[in-house]
Amino acid sequence: MNRAEAEILRYSFGERVNHWIAGLSYIYCLLTGLAFWNPYLFWLAALVGGGPVARFWHPILGVVFVASMAVMWRMWASDMRTSEADRAWLAHMGDYVRNRDEQLPPSDRFNAGQKMFFWLMLLCAALLLLSGIGLWLVDSIPWSLRWLRYTAIWVHVLAGLASIGLFIIHVYMGTAMVRGSFRAMVRGYVSRTWARVHHPLWYERLAR
Amino acid sequence: MSQATLRIQRISGHAGPVPGEGTQRELQVCKLIDTTTCIGCKACEVACIEWNDLPYAETSFDNTIQTLPETQWNYWNLIKFNEYDHPEHGFMWLMRKDQCMHCAEPGCLEACPSDGAIVQYANGIVDFQQEHCIGCGYCIIGCPFNIPKFNPTTKKVYKCTLCADRVASGLEPACIKACPTGCLHFGTKEDMLHLAEQRVKQLREHYGFTRAGIYDPPGVGGTGVVYILHDATRPEAYGGLPADPHVPWTVRLWKGPLKWLGNLAIAGGLVGVVLHYLRVGPKETHEQGRGESGRPS
Numbered sequence: 001m002n003r004a005e006a007e008i009l010r011y012s013f014g015e016r017v018n019h020w021i022a023g024l025s026y027i028y029c030l031l032t033g034l035a036f037w038n039p040y041l042f043w044l045a046a047l048v049g050g051g052p053v054a055r056f057w058h059p060i061l062g063v064v065f066v067a068s069m070a071v072m073w074r075m076w077a078s079d080m081r082t083s084e085a086d087r088a089w090l091a092h093m094g095d096y097v098r099n100r101d102e103q104l105p106p107s108d109r110f111n112a113g114q115k116m117f118f119w120l121m122l123l124c125a126a127l128l129l130l131s132g133i134g135l136w137l138v139d140s141i142p143w144s145l146r147w148l149r150y151t152a153i154w155v156h157v158l159a160g161l162a163s164i165g166l167f168i169i170h171v172y173m174g175t176a177m178v179r180g181s182f183r184a185m186v187r188g189y190v191s192r193t194w195a196r197v198h199h200p201l202w203y204e205r206l207a208r
Numbered sequence: 209m210s211q212a213t214l215r216i217q218r219i220s221g222h223a224g225p226v227p228g229e230g231t232q233r234e235l236q237v238c239k240l241i242d243t244t245t246c247i248g249c250k251a252c253e254v255a256c257i258e259w260n261d262l263p264y265a266e267t268s269f270d271n272t273i274q275t276l277p278e279t280q281w282n283y284w285n286l287i288k289f290n291e292y293d294h295p296e297h298g299f300m301w302l303m304r305k306d307q308c309m310h311c312a313e314p315g316c317l318e319a320c321p322s323d324g325a326i327v328q329y330a331n332g333i334v335d336f337q338q339e340h341c342i343g344c345g346y347c348i349i350g351c352p353f354n355i356p357k358f359n360p361t362t363k364k365v366y367k368c369t370l371c372a373d374r375v376a377s378g379l380e381p382a383c384i385k386a387c388p389t390g391c392l393h394f395g396t397k398e399d400m401l402h403l404a405e406q407r408v409k410q411l412r413e414h415y416g417f418t419r420a421g422i423y424d425p426p427g428v429g430g431t432g433v434v435y436i437l438h439d440a441t442r443p444e445a446y447g448g449l450p451a452d453p454h455v456p457w458t459v460r461l462w463k464g465p466l467k468w469l470g471n472l473a474i475a476g477g478l479v480g481v482v483l484h485y486l487r488v489g490p491k492e493t494h495e496q497g498r499g500e501s502g503r504p505s
Contacts, residue, residue: 036321036344038467051322051342052363099488138345139358143278143448149349150458157462161470165477172481179492197493 007189008206015075019185022068025061026167032058033160059136062128069125076118079109086112106200121166127159236332237375238400239384241305242407242436243446244420245391248273248287248303255386256285256307259371274447279306281357284368285383288447294439296416302438304446305383305392308355308368310334310432315455316367318463319350332397332432333372338364352428352453370432397432404436411438427454 011019032054035045045054088105089096089112095103096113104111110118134141134152141148175182180194195203219226253275256262262282267275274289290302314334317326325340326347336347336356343363347356356365371381379385380394393400404422411420421440424430435449443449 036342036346038471039321039323042321042323045342051340055342055344056363097484097488099491101491135345138348143354146349146354150456153346153349153462154458157466157470161473164474168474168477168481172484176481176485177490179490191493194493198491 007191008195008203009188010184010190010195011188013188015072016185016188018068018071018075022065022072025065025068026163028061029058029065030164030167037157037160059132062132066125066129069122072118073122076110080115080118082112082115082119086115089113090116101197107198108201108205109199111199117166117170121163121170124159124163124166127155128163131155131159234396234398235330236397237370237432238332238395238397239310239370239381239433240393240395240400240404240436241433242391242393242404243302243304244407244411244417244436244438245389246287246303246305247389247391248289248301249388250275250287251386251388252305252383252392253283253285253287255382256368257283259374259382260284260369279355279357279367281359281366284308284366290445290447292439292442292445296418297438300438302446304435304449306447307383307433308334308370309353309428310368310370311352312429312431313455315350315352315428315459316347316356317350318455319346319459321346329372331375333370333375334432335369335372336365336367338362338366341365350455350459352450352455354448397430397434400434404434407436411436423449425450425453427452 028048031044032048034041035043035051035054036058042051045051048054048057085105085108089107092104093113095101096111131152131154134148135156138149138152141152173181174185178198180190184190184194192203195206216226216228257265262284265276265280265283268277270277272289272291274287276283276286279286285305285307288302288304288306290304292300292302294300310333312332314326314328316336317328317334320326321344322340322342325337325342326334327337328334341364343358343365345358345365347365348358356367358365371379371383374381384392384394393403395403401422401424408420408422411417417438419439419441421437423435423437423440423443435443435446437443437446439445443451
């Protein structure tokens, strides 16, 4: 069998490039954000050129991250649309976590957990952007509207923490847990078995 | 006085008492501003710009004698002007010299994430160290007095230093030096409060200002800048002096419990995925003829 028959293209070149723009810009914002978050982690800023440099690039790469999330939204909106089947899948989430995948309702291109991750991350990105603009231009917020400054810092921190939680789960699942998915996001291809096991409805659609 | 830490306390192998020991009875310095004798001449504004060598700030006219709406990164000392109908004395022009209050519990310092960008000296002066400032603006969020101001060119934040450089050499701040009416005083906190009490007594007993009082807000642990007000019941009338300033509770919670809850949550997430891997392990798909390790399907 040649490669085209043995393997299936899961993520196009454009999807992969966009994913890694999002991933790398998020990691930059994560490291510098943690530096601003906690004095015990301020040394992280030194890794990227020091505090002022980190402060300069953090918002700019934050915008890059949100922009790539917006592109991702455009690319995947239809694949990420939730359905009744997702409700059934979510009810079986415990089986997924315990690797009893045979008890799961079949998934399409993305399973309900991936959809949930995507929409929550998109929400975090939107909140981080809105609050981040407030913090970026904090000196432009007039004193009479200072409640906006206080709101911005809380929204940014809470959305950032939520995104870190999502990020930890995402990285763990994408690298260590679901074997083959990291390769799919780097090289684009998955095996037929992988597609059939993890995303049977998607596999059937493609095979048809 | 900011070099007070170099003052010798004990000397080895020394016969007799330590020279200079105990000559300084209090370290904390204080600026006392008597708004009742301020004539709004702005000599302090000029002296501040002169001494600190601040570049030109374009002034604006708002139909009052006030130079600018608020302090700026290059304008640290501003006479705030307000027309006020005093309940006992009728119509008044209120002049208040606005600048950093040098809080005992500084909100700017609490909010700042950069090691050493804001320091509080033993004499109470709160000073920004621009070489450590990263320009994030968190101090702007933390300050209850709207004082730290961002310079978009250098991307650093600036404010009144209480002339820490002059004070370290035993001089009074430049604004104090320039004041022609003697409404500005400088000394130890204890002395300034004593002077303020005398003046308030005088205002109450001799001038009929029964609402006269001292502004040394306890919400921020007291300040290194203390005001005498004709009407201490209405500090807001003095160009928006907050009646009961505190470090914003949002900042307190963010830098306190939220930080540790967040750290715990992040650590918990990391521990959680490691435990999951040890307990449940990866999802592997058995590949036919590829020799990839995995559970038999």
